[in-house]
Amino acid sequence: MARYTGPKSKIARKFREPIFGPDKALERRNYPPGQHGPNKRRGKQSEYAIQLAEKQKAKYTYGILERQFSNMFKKATRMKGITGENLLQLCELRLDNVIYRLGVAPSRRAARQLVTHKHIVVNGQVVNIPSYSLKPGDVVEVREKSKSLEAISDSLSSAGNRSNDWLTWNPSQMSGTVVNVPNREMISENIKEQLIVELYSK
Incomplete structure (x- = not known):
């Protein structure tokens, strides 16, 4: 399928x-x-x-x-x-899901597209594999050239209440960090x- x-x-x-x-x-x-x-x-x-x-x-x-x-x-x-x-x-530690959880994309499908179109950087390297598995300490950020994208800024502005205990978000840098592996209570x-x-x- x-x-x-x-x-x-x-x-x-x-x-x-x-x-x-x-x-x-x-x-x-x-x-x-x-x-x-x-x-x-x-x-x-x-x-x-x-x-x-x-x-x-x-x-x-x-x-x-x-x-x-x-x-x-x-x-x-x-x-x-x-x-x-x-x-x-x-499932939660997939790159496309983390992008969605951080509020960079309004849905996982949109997050997948951002990743495949090379708008996302992990630990300083462009990663275009949506299934890329992240681990605690990894830093995920929007690529410098892509920070002005309207789709990303619109999603971030409307995702103000999207909070996660296992992720942190730095709005000025447009970057997020995986703090730890989410336990079951953290997965909604x-x-x-x-x-x-x-x-x-x-």
């Missing part, structure tokens, strides 16, 4: 959660998409279906493909600690990671 580029509202309605940010379509029609609307009889989901849906929700939320996600899970199982929490930490996404672990453990 290639990266999803279709209607975001359709996916949000599928999971009944604004996984791509505030969505008026989801507010108006808080039921899964389909030609029969909210009146369609939907049978009880199996345990496998619930686990699979949770994995799909995590993939769509972070914009990760199936093979990437599977490899991240394998890496999470090799790490010390709780596998589910490790998996979410790996409504993802039941234990269901994903159970799915991959079958």
